[in-house]
Amino acid sequence: MKLHILLCVLFTTCLLNLTESQVRKKDGQSLGERVQQLMDMNLKRSVLRFNGNKFRDFVKSTPRNYSVIVMFTAMAPQRQCSICRHAHDEFQIVANSFRYSQAYSNKLFFALVDFDEGPDVFQMLRLNTAPVFMHFPAKGKPKQSDTMDIQRVGFAAEAIAKWIGERTDVQLRVFRPPNYSGTVALILLFGLVAGFLYLRRNNLDFLYNKNCWAIIAVFFCFAMVSGQMWNHIRGPPFVHKASGGGIAYIHGSSQGQFVLETYIIAVLNGAIVLGMILMTEAASHKGDVRKRRILAIAGLVLVATFFSLILSIFRSKAHGYPYSFLFK
Amino acid sequence: MVPDSGGYLRTSSSSGWKSLITFTVLLLAWISGFSSRLFAVIRFESIIHEFDPWFNYRSTAYMVKNGFYNFLNWFDERAWYPLGRIVGGTVYPGLMITSGSIHYILHSLNIPVHIRDICVFLAPVFSGLTAIATYLLTKELWSAGAGLFAACFIAIVPGYISRSVAGSYDNEGIAIFALQFTYYLWVKSVKTGSIFWACMASLSYFYMVSAWGGYVFIINLIPLHVFVLLIMGRYSDRLFTSYTTFYILGLLLSMQIPFVGFQPIRTSEHMAAAGVFALLMAMLVLKYLQSILSRAEFKYFFILAASIAAGVVFFTVVVLTYAGIIAPWSGRFYSLWDTGYAKIHIPIIASVSEHQPTTWFSFFFDLHILVTTFPVGLWYCIKNITDERVFVVLYALSAVYFAGVMVRLMLTLTPVVCMLSGIAFSRLLELFLKEEQNPSQSTFSDSDDEANGDKGSSRMYDKAGKLRKMKHEQQKEADGLGVNIRSIVIVAVLMMLMMFAVHCTWITSNAYSSPSIVLATYSQDGTRQILDDFREAYYWLSQNTASDARVMSWWDYGYQIAGMANRTTLVDNNTWNNSHIALVGKAMSSNETEAYKIMLSLDVDYVLVIFGGVIGYSGDDINKFLWMVRIAEGEHPKDIRETDYFTDRGEFRVDSEGTPTLLNCLMYKLSYYRFGDLRLDYRTPTGFDRTRNVIIGNKYFDLTYLEEAYTTEHWLVRIYRVKKPDDFNRPRIPVSERKIKRSKIFIPKKQTNKRKKGLIKNKPVVVKGKKPSRVS
Structure with a gap:
């Protein structure tokens, strides 16, 4: 008073x-x-x-x-x-x-x-x-x-x-002004999706499109498996300047990772999955034998190359890991 | 390592062959899974590992000795002094009951096995059961071949071995089996719609609840499955029967576990299941109304009922949560969703390395090729969707999310990754190994309804023996890919699977097979030296201290002290009381005088610290010290400030640059007492800390309120006795007036270990006002 x-x-x-x-x-x-x-x-x-x-x-x-x-x-x-x-x-x-x-x-x-x-x-x-x-x-x-x-x-x-x-000795309780931007964005997104669905209510077939759902699920797996959650929580740098003046894309130790590194890993994972699917499709479909052979070989090459690539990156991070495939 | 046994099948009437091969493969998977978990036992001995297993072992031993009901009512006064712990009501008893009943059965068969050996080998044995459960589940989801693949994968995958090596006697070891088996029974009951399978599922769920807190994953995933099926318009009476049976029975059974109690109807984690139950009921009512109302009426009624129901449910939940009847999300669970939460609010959760997020490296480390191929299985499951495959898709997506958030939950991801990779590899090899005489079979057919011989025999493809024969036989090519391409693909895939087996063995051997209470070092010529300091110290405690002595240590070692030394501890690994831990942290981070006040108020007799500076052991208390400071600061912000322990440049250092607060706190003094005199080898100066590679800052100091009681061979464990108030500050009695005259007073200056032992044993215990018991 x-x-x-x-x-x-x-x-x-x-x-x-x-x-x-x-x-x-x-x-x-x-x-x-x-x-x-x-x-x-x-x-x-x-x-x-x-x-x-x-x-x-x-x-x-x-x-x-x-x-x-x-x-x-x-x-x-x-x-x-x-x-x-x-x-x-x-x-x-x-x-x-x-x-x-x-x-x-x-x-x-x-x-x-x-x-x-x-x-x-x-x-x-x-x-x-x-x-x-x-x-x-x-x-x-x-x-x-x-x-x-x-x-x-x-x-x-x-x-x-x-x-x-x-x-x-002044104990402050931080009062953040509530951040509505996330909520607003979410509501906006939901509104957009709902509006879109309403506009296309006569043609909702895409919701039943299994490819669409499968792609979403598989990409979600790539994101998680390549450590995006770690990036989100820890906020590592995108790349790092190496001591020799160059740029290090891969974090040297097994404890950390760079953002670009996780993207690379996601792409490698994706290539391996693509290769596996190509091989399977090549063998399961009917049709032009020549085309299917090429598909199968391409799939195999994708899987083998990128798997050995991911293995060699892993090896470079895990010191003393003895195994490699195709190349070191 | 992947057991590729069995021969090539040409006979068409071969259900016998089929089951023989299935049996052989599963048996081999069991054996190889069991034996690859034995590294620690063979290298060291049959011993319980790490920290938590010691508590489990101690309670199991108590149960075996005193019976189950005494165990349920056990009040453990040796933990959390002076609070104690009601053990029966605060553990998941499934693990103890499992090993206890095995012990009982073996003994009633007159096979005298010590309970410790049962505890050590429990997890490896259960890994075989997990493999079988995974086989059954994958068989329901896809095909028997994929099941065999999945079983072989999970038998040896490091992500699961990490929690189930011999000696790691922990809840997870049996819980993964319970998890997979519950899922198998659930999928089975959804497929058949029979009450029998639903009951079995809830019984298995009961076992899971009794075994591991991770049962929350089941009780959320199954309702999610039902919910998604409803959204997809896949409602069926089978679903209704199985879910309602499972939910009601599972709810009642889970409440029988004392530790769980009324949580299933009170906490938010369990509310999803109740909500889905209500939704399923509403669905049934709607179905019924649909059959008696006209279309327009129904639509009107539907919208009205839906909005009213949504509103009522929402407000009930809000009001109940607000009134405190439904507990809000518990901290650990909450940290799964808002990942920043734990870091800010709960230092004790953030301090545990298991609660950290997962790098891609850990994924690859624990799962190797499976992590790169399981999306293929996911892809085909979505492409050929059925009711039960919806389940595995949801399982995969939720588990991969949780594993990304927390390293520890890699364990729940591992089974589903094995299953999906099994599907991917089985589908690939099935197509490439198949003979091309009957091209009609090359298209994929759903395995659900196939049971009999003709097709069944061709499903047994994943056998190495097949390869050679096929090369000889396959000549003609109608519209197949050709022998060459197929064999190249097969060989390449088998090579990669071999890499996987080799990787698993290497990881298991190098990363997951250390008991962590016995350390091993390798010298230049390859000879191995065992450092058994922990057990040495605990044994000393058990032999040389009063049986009710109270030992203060950081909480990591609480279970081990209780289990091995059988002494009372102040805090232990069951970190339920943050303020008590903070008090210990405060004592460790204050100076000696302040710490003595705390220690007196807590009746501490001995203080135990882990010090790795002599042998370069990095997991010692100085390296954990900042967490003690942080946790202490959380409760006592006035007395402990983290900034006081950092240098001006924000570094944590123990050399002469370190802050005075750090160099004089109790933990520093106890770790480095007399270390300043020690010269480890002739190249380094005295007081050189091998863990942190510095010369310590405060070399010569004396302890006022404590005295060194015991230091192990490699200084790994140091035990100090807290002096009683009458031990010091006594008025000095002139020699002439003393009743006991000692000719020579031994001054411990440079002691050898032997000398020190003798000193303590023969030291006269002088209590004020009493006649000394012994005169030296």
């Missing part, structure tokens, strides 16, 4: 002094003024945007009784920082969860410094990468552990909140 009144008061003063306060020179402000300004700015947006001057005023100046979590980033398109966008979204989620939570207070602020708006800040802190999350505690200088280790924990909103909890 108290906070609420405070906010109202702040808001009115803010409206009155808005133009004035922006023009006014900012050195020599007292702590109270600075907190007020921060609160004002925080009303408008949960993540404050700082340039070099503001950064010095609000973050570097002493004394402070508030901590600031600052994200240093480079959002401008010409910087080509693709993960900065994701990091910004996650950071925004955390800041919003704090802004609208019970724990909201003037002890903690979220701020953002873009490289193009405050390159001097980057120089001052000797930062040459982005994004970087730093915590500026109320007392003292930021220590080594006040920089979040995004290499290790990532920058998901939960990870940021956990890190903030460790550094500031």
